[in-house]
Structure formats: structure tokens, C-alpha cells
Amino acid sequence: MVTLAEVAQHAGVSASTVSYVLSGKRSISVSTRRRVERSIRELGYHPNAGARALASSRSNIIALMVPLRTDMYVPVMMEIAIAVATTARTHGYDVLLLTGEEGPDAVRRVAGSGLADGMILMDVELDDGRLPLLRETDRPAVLIGLPADTTGLTCVDLDFKATGALCVEHLAERGHHDIAVIGEAPAVYERHTGFAERTLDGLRGRARELGLRLLHRPCEGGYDAMAVTLARILDERPGTTGFVVQNESAVEPLLALLRQQGRAVPEDVSVVAICPEQVAVQASVRLTSVAVPAQETGRLAVEQLVARLGGRGGDEIVLIAPELTVRASSGPAPAP
Amino acid sequence: MVTLAEVAQHAGVSASTVSYVLSGKRSISVSTRRRVERSIRELGYHPNAGARALASSRSNIIALMVPLRTDMYVPVMMEIAIAVATTARTHGYDVLLLTGEEGPDAVRRVAGSGLADGMILMDVELDDGRLPLLRETDRPAVLIGLPADTTGLTCVDLDFKATGALCVEHLAERGHHDIAVIGEAPAVYERHTGFAERTLDGLRGRARELGLRLLHRPCEGGYDAMAVTLARILDERPGTTGFVVQNESAVEPLLALLRQQGRAVPEDVSVVAICPEQVAVQASVRLTSVAVPAQETGRLAVEQLVARLGGRGGDEIVLIAPELTVRASSGPAPAP
DNA sequence: GAGGGGCGTCGAAGCGCTTCGACACCCCTT
DNA sequence: AAGGGGTGTCGAAGCGCTTCGACGCCCCTC
Structure with a gap:
């Protein structure tokens, strides 16, 4: 050498x-x-990276903690991870990939050993066990997601509350009165992942304001689960004409089942999805959707972290404004 | 500190x-x-990681280069990446995430700076530009995938040739004579990604041996592309009763189109997929499939690399034997 | 013409760890 | 009782870089 x-x-x-x-x-x-x-x-x-790190006490490495779970939509995670890696490189940083497996200790190890100058945490839960440790260390951190207590932490996330509101508004404008929300798997709500609850807040809040009826049902992905959920919904609220879906693996099953039942999209029912652009475009019906901006999220997270590392303070909380794209899956409510 | x-x-x-x-x-x-x-x-x-690396000239970091492309099935990549990260930890290594963006230079940078002790490359192409650089460095590397020239390199991959053969055998045993292969997107073949071509070799070879007719058609994912591809196939070979699918994003469209055309699965046509377990199980028809063993692949890659790093020589080429699981999408060929 | 202030370069002191040779000590053997 | 071989511990020499203070030089100012 x-x-x-x-x-x-x-x-x-x-x-x-x-x-x-x-x-x-x-x-x-x-x-x-x-x-x-x-x-x-x-x-x-x-x-030599080691010598550099030793002498300057900066490793030029950012740690990225990805969740181990597989019940979240994986491509989004991957897209964020890749955006983080490429954005980091443009700022001279490399990215260390940490899985949730190691648990909160990973925070201590990485911070303590000076392996990374800062960290980015994905899939942050409302009351995340890693947060106290994060606050203890002097290293800056950025969360992707919004925990209950954000003091001292920088967070980046889609504004899910506004997203929920936006979906309801869209359906309301088209004259729908009875809306069903196909949510994430029950486990997601049980562990209080913030985004799911915030979306629901947004949906419910705006529905109340606009005088719409809203039914929320969590749903595992897949055909069987979706079939059961849909049957229950139509049983309870036969007049449902609008659907909001926030579970990528329920999207296609829902469309298939509706088709099978002779309910045409968008003539009989409208569907609005909260999902990555790609899913919306590739679905069997091109979906009106609010995009989950994976790349943007990863990029912003890195930029916030780099700002912090450079001594410039970033913002506390960065919420990305949702954008709804109208495609072929939503239209005016059918005449009663 | x-x-x-x-x-x-x-x-x-x-x-x-x-x-x-x-x-x-x-x-x-x-x-x-x-x-x-x-x-x-x-x-x-x-x-302190830096001091350690400097004094011992080993960083205890493995670099993982993931492709930047998005035309591959992303969840598999993610699963491999996570398996790599967790397996690496059990051997005392951390994982550095490199994207293809930086190109071959990343190899030089990481090896030259001593940032990582070794590397794992995903999505290796038959004639990969990174390979010469890899051979130049003294650092060991493991490829996931099989390039044309493997001299001096350790490779880990599913035995795609055997996989192709296995799929054909399965259909042959059930009496199918006319088989169509829905392949990956044309771009995948154009850049000579090894696995796609090797699968095809296996399919064709065994089909020839068993006297079956085989039609291969690359296919972009999604409904529209699949519709076109399917129409062409049935036009050319109306007697097709067996399908082999090697493109995850074509699976569901294919099933939907067959249904739509009144072709029952598995009564009229049989479908065998080459895809992750999860896709096979969650599809609208539970699919007979050869699983793409993402976790296993990641784990083996790390173990090979760690063996090399520890001075123990690993094997040159590790091919994972395919396993076909019979589910609901395949059955005896219909009487003519 | 003396003093001041940039600018460009150098030398040396670490950064926190690993590792090698040295050595003290104890237990066995002969 | 002397010699031999472990075993357990220490001191010191780096590993390759960053960074601080020092210093020489040149140009400007008064």
C-alpha cells in the first residue's frame, strides 16, 4: 500500500x-x-481509512439501521437504503448497514467505537427502544419516521396525516360518501408504528370535517386475507363506493376481488392507494395514488444528517408534503 | 471516550x-x-474502530456492492443484503453498503483505503467490469452470481441450470409437451446476466432430452407487457399447457390473464415459477415453484468470504441445489 | 528602510490500538 | 541444586494520518 x-x-x-x-x-x-x-x-x-479515522476522529461513515421485519413493504426500504447510500457518497460518506437484529446495542457499539459519525434509523416506532440510547450519545442521528417524543432528534417522513386527509378529500370531491380504509397488517398497528396511526388520524379527521362515513380495517396482505376483509366491509357498509388502501400487498388482491364481484373500477367503486409510484403504475388498474417518496426520504435524511455533522443545525422535523396523482382507479361516485 | x-x-x-x-x-x-x-x-x-484498523490493518468490515438497477426483483436483493449483514455480525464483521452508482471505482477506493477487508458483489454480469479490478487487489471477494470467467474468484449462486432442468422435468412428468417460458425483461438478457441465460440452458437442455417443445419469451413485468407476451405465445403455440415463469412481476399478471381467458390453473394449464417462497405462497394461486434462496445465498457468501479472510481457502464455486415445491398451480396435462 | 501581515510549507506530536520481544516466575526434570 | 520449558505480563515501537505551532519569504505600508 x-x-x-x-x-x-x-x-x-x-x-x-x-x-x-x-x-x-x-x-x-x-x-x-x-x-x-x-x-x-x-x-x-x-x-488509509483507519489512520484517517484515528487521527481526525471522524470516520466518514454513516450507519443506516434497517428493520429486520418483513411485514413492511420491502422495496420501499430498499429504495430508501439505496438513496441513502448514493446521497451519502455525494457528501463523501460511506454507509454502514445495520440490521435490527442486533437491537439497541448496535447503537451503543457503533457510537462507542467511533465506527460511524452519525446514524439514520428506519422504521422508527412511536416508542422506540433505541431513542434513549441515541440521545445519550453525542453522535447526531436522523430518524425516518416519527416517534412520540422527538425532542433532540431530527426526523424525516412523509406527512402521513396530510396524506390521509388528501385521500379523503379526493374521494369527497368526487361525491363518495362511504369510504373504507384497507390498512396495514394488524401487527403494524399493534406495535404503534407512527405512520399508520397518523394516516388514520388524517383520514378520520378530514372525513369528520367533510361529513363522510369511514370504516377502517387492518389487513394482512394476500388474497385470502383481503377476501375476508372485503366481505366484512361490504357486509357492514354495502354502500361503500370509495376505498383507500395503505398496504401494498393488498392492492392487487383488492382489485382482483372487486373485478370478480362485478364491481367495476372506477365506474362502481373508486380506489385510492398510498404506495410507491411503481406499484400504482404497474397495477392491473392504474391507480390514483399518493406516492410514498422513498428516494426523497432517503436523500433528505442524509442531507439533514450531513448538515448536523457539519455543525450546521438542521431542522427538527421534516415532513414531506404528499402529492396525489389521479389515474384510472378513481372517478365520480355512481348515482345511488 | x-x-x-x-x-x-x-x-x-x-x-x-x-x-x-x-x-x-x-x-x-x-x-x-x-x-x-x-x-x-x-x-x-x-x-476504537479506527485505531484498531490502523494497528491491525484489518477493519472488520465487509463491503457489499448492490446493483443500482431496479429491473431486478428488489425484495430478493434486500433479503440477501439483510442475510449478509446479520451473518457478517455473527462473525464479527460489519457491512458497508455500496451501490453500483459509483461503478468499478468503488472497488479501487474501498480496497485501496483499507475500508473493507473483503467484498461481496451482487448481480454480477457475465462479463463484469469490476472483476479485473477485483483480481488486482489482494482483498478477497465473493460474487453472488456467476460470471463467464471465474478464475481466482469465489462465487455463490443458485444452480440455475439445474433449476431450469427441474422445472421442465416436473412438467414433463405430468405429461405436458408444449412449454412456454416467461423470462426476465429483455434488458436482463441483453446485458448477459448469467442467471437468466443459465436457466434457459437448463430449460432447453432438458426439454431437448425429454423431447418437449419449448418457447422462450422475455417479458417486462406488469399487465400490459404480459398480455402482449401471452397473446403471442398462444398464437404461436396454441397447444401450450405448461408455463415456467422467471419474472416475479409477471407472475400475477399471468395468472390474472389466464383466468380472464377461461384457462383454469391447474386444470387447463400448469404454472411453475422461479421466485422467492413468499411470492409463490402469496400469489392468487399457490404456485408450484423453485424457491430463490435469498437468505441462504447471503449467508453462504459471507461464510465463504470469512473463510477466505481467515486464511482458510473456501471453495471456488458454490452452487445451491434447487428445490421444487409442488403447490396448487401444476397438475397433469389435460387430455388433448 | 523598518515593521507588519499574509501565504505556503515544514516538523513533530499525537490519535488508540496491536504486536513483538523480553523477562520474571513457577513447576518439572535430571 | 541447577537447568529447561511453560505461562503470564509488560514496555515500546510502530500503524498512517491530521493538525498545531513555527518559520521563512515576499509584498505592502508608512
Whole structure:
């Protein structure tokens, strides 16, 4: 391995000069800089990460903690993770992938060992066990998701409350009065994942304001579960003409079942989904949807964290405004 | 931050003794070990990763390069990534997440800087640009996928050729003669991703041996593409009774279209999928399938790499034997 | 022409750990 | 009783980099 000292010797300067060329923390004459850069190129020099971390006590690594669960829609996680990784690189950071498996201890280990300069946590629960540990460490952290107590923490998330409201508004505008919400799996509500509850708040709040009837039913993904759920809904509220779906793996089953029952979309019933763009476009009926902005979320999380790491304070809470795209799955309510 | 020296002082021993307690590289008396361990606990000591890496020239980090593409089935990638991360932890390694974005340079950067001790590459193409660089570095690497030239590289993958053969055999045993293969998107074949071509080899080879007719059609995911593809297939080979699908996002559309056309599964046509277990089970018809063993793949890749890192040579090529699970989507061919 | 202030460069002191050789000590053997 | 071989511990020398203070030089100002 080529070292700084060798580069310095090759360029005929001192080691510190090479270091300053690399970091730009002191001014260097153009001629010297060029000479050094040339040596770096010719020798194929790469600074040693460990030595750098030791001397500067910054590792230039961001830790990303992904959940271990598989009951969440995985592509979204992946998209966020990839957005985090690529955005991090543009700021000179690498990303360490931590799974939930290790539990809260991972926070202590990574912070304590100086492995990472900061962390990003995905799938944060309302009362997340990692938060106290996070507050103890001096390292900055950004949460993707919104816990109950956000003091001292930066959070990034889609504004799910506004999302819920937006879906209801859309259906209301088209004259629907009876709306059913196909929610996430019951387990998601049971562990109080914030986004699911906040969506529900938004849905219910706006429904009340607009005088609509709203029925909420959690639903595991898949055909069988969806069939049961749908039957129950139509039994309780036969007049339901609007659906809001917030469970990607229930989308296609719902469409299939409606078709099977002879209920045309959007002529008889309208469906609004809260899901990634791709799902909405690739579904058997192109779905009117509010997109879950995975990339945007990952990017913002990194940018907040980098701001914090650079001493610039970021915002406390960054809520991404929802956008509803009208496609083929929603239309005016049928005449009664 | 607590340092080794502070622990040593607290325990009344020298720094090197603490280091040896931690690494176990020299024998330490039980009493001393206990005293040191106690101090470590009481002070909440975590070894500094940078210092460690510098002194030992091993970072205890594995780099995982995931593809940037989104035309592959993402959940599989995610599952592999998570399996890699958790398996790595059990061997004392952390995982650095690299995206394809940075390109082959990432290999040079990570190897050159000593950031990672070894790498795992996902979605390796037959003639992958990263391979020459990989061979240049002294760091061991494991590929997930099988390139054309494997000299000097360790590879882990499902045995896709055997997988293809297995699918054909299954259909042949049930009396099907005309088989259609719904393949991955054309782009996947165009960039010569090995697994797709090897599957095809296996399918074709066995079909020839068993005297079956085989039609292969690449297919983008989604309903529209699938509709076109299916129409073409049935046009060319109206007698087709067996389908092999190797594109997760074509599975559900295919089932829906068959249903729509009044072709019952499995009474009229049989469908065999090559997909993750979860997709097979959650589909609208429970699918006879060969599982893509994502977790197993990730785990094996890490174990191969760790073996290499520990000086033990691993195998050159590890092919996972396919397993076909019979479910509800395949049955005897209909009488002609 | 002396003093002041940038600018560009250097030397040296660590950063916190691993690891090697040295050595003290004890228990056996002869 | 002397020698030999473990065993357990220590001290010191780095690992390759960053960073701080120092210093020489040149240009400007009064």
C-alpha cells in the first residue's frame, strides 16, 4: 500500500503538505498542489481509512439501521437504503448497514467505537427502544419516521396525516360518501408504528370535517386475507363506493376481488392507494395514488444528517408534503 | 471516550494485557481476565474502530456492492443484503453498503483505503467490469452470481441450470409437451446476466432430452407487457399447457390473464415459477415453484468470504441445489 | 528602510490500538 | 541444586494520518 509519506517523498514535499492538499484546510500554491496531485495519481495513492479515522476522529461513515421485519413493504426500504447510500457518497460518506437484529446495542457499539459519525434509523416506532440510547450519545442521528417524543432528534417522513386527509378529500370531491380504509397488517398497528396511526388520524379527521362515513380495517396482505376483509366491509357498509388502501400487498388482491364481484373500477367503486409510484403504475388498474417518496426520504435524511455533522443545525422535523396523482382507479361516485 | 489505557489503569494492568484479553491472542490468567473484563464493563469501554484498523490493518468490515438497477426483483436483493449483514455480525464483521452508482471505482477506493477487508458483489454480469479490478487487489471477494470467467474468484449462486432442468422435468412428468417460458425483461438478457441465460440452458437442455417443445419469451413485468407476451405465445403455440415463469412481476399478471381467458390453473394449464417462497405462497394461486434462496445465498457468501479472510481457502464455486415445491398451480396435462 | 501581515510549507506530536520481544516466575526434570 | 520449558505480563515501537505551532519569504505600508 502506498502511504502519504511516499507520496510526499515522490513529490518532494512534506507529509503535512500532502495532507493539506487532500483536505484543502490550508492554502497551497498551485504548483505544489499540481505536483502532489500528480504524484498521487502516478502512485495510485488512497488514504488509509483507519489512520484517517484515528487521527481526525471522524470516520466518514454513516450507519443506516434497517428493520429486520418483513411485514413492511420491502422495496420501499430498499429504495430508501439505496438513496441513502448514493446521497451519502455525494457528501463523501460511506454507509454502514445495520440490521435490527442486533437491537439497541448496535447503537451503543457503533457510537462507542467511533465506527460511524452519525446514524439514520428506519422504521422508527412511536416508542422506540433505541431513542434513549441515541440521545445519550453525542453522535447526531436522523430518524425516518416519527416517534412520540422527538425532542433532540431530527426526523424525516412523509406527512402521513396530510396524506390521509388528501385521500379523503379526493374521494369527497368526487361525491363518495362511504369510504373504507384497507390498512396495514394488524401487527403494524399493534406495535404503534407512527405512520399508520397518523394516516388514520388524517383520514378520520378530514372525513369528520367533510361529513363522510369511514370504516377502517387492518389487513394482512394476500388474497385470502383481503377476501375476508372485503366481505366484512361490504357486509357492514354495502354502500361503500370509495376505498383507500395503505398496504401494498393488498392492492392487487383488492382489485382482483372487486373485478370478480362485478364491481367495476372506477365506474362502481373508486380506489385510492398510498404506495410507491411503481406499484400504482404497474397495477392491473392504474391507480390514483399518493406516492410514498422513498428516494426523497432517503436523500433528505442524509442531507439533514450531513448538515448536523457539519455543525450546521438542521431542522427538527421534516415532513414531506404528499402529492396525489389521479389515474384510472378513481372517478365520480355512481348515482345511488 | 474511554480508551484502552484507561481500562488498563483502572484494572491495574498494562495496556497490552487488556488488548490480549480482548483478542485472546495470548493466554491470560483467569483472575486478570476477570479484573479487566470488570473494568471494561464498569467504564463502558468500546475499542476504537479506527485505531484498531490502523494497528491491525484489518477493519472488520465487509463491503457489499448492490446493483443500482431496479429491473431486478428488489425484495430478493434486500433479503440477501439483510442475510449478509446479520451473518457478517455473527462473525464479527460489519457491512458497508455500496451501490453500483459509483461503478468499478468503488472497488479501487474501498480496497485501496483499507475500508473493507473483503467484498461481496451482487448481480454480477457475465462479463463484469469490476472483476479485473477485483483480481488486482489482494482483498478477497465473493460474487453472488456467476460470471463467464471465474478464475481466482469465489462465487455463490443458485444452480440455475439445474433449476431450469427441474422445472421442465416436473412438467414433463405430468405429461405436458408444449412449454412456454416467461423470462426476465429483455434488458436482463441483453446485458448477459448469467442467471437468466443459465436457466434457459437448463430449460432447453432438458426439454431437448425429454423431447418437449419449448418457447422462450422475455417479458417486462406488469399487465400490459404480459398480455402482449401471452397473446403471442398462444398464437404461436396454441397447444401450450405448461408455463415456467422467471419474472416475479409477471407472475400475477399471468395468472390474472389466464383466468380472464377461461384457462383454469391447474386444470387447463400448469404454472411453475422461479421466485422467492413468499411470492409463490402469496400469489392468487399457490404456485408450484423453485424457491430463490435469498437468505441462504447471503449467508453462504459471507461464510465463504470469512473463510477466505481467515486464511482458510473456501471453495471456488458454490452452487445451491434447487428445490421444487409442488403447490396448487401444476397438475397433469389435460387430455388433448 | 523598518515593521507588519499574509501565504505556503515544514516538523513533530499525537490519535488508540496491536504486536513483538523480553523477562520474571513457577513447576518439572535430571 | 541447577537447568529447561511453560505461562503470564509488560514496555515500546510502530500503524498512517491530521493538525498545531513555527518559520521563512515576499509584498505592502508608512
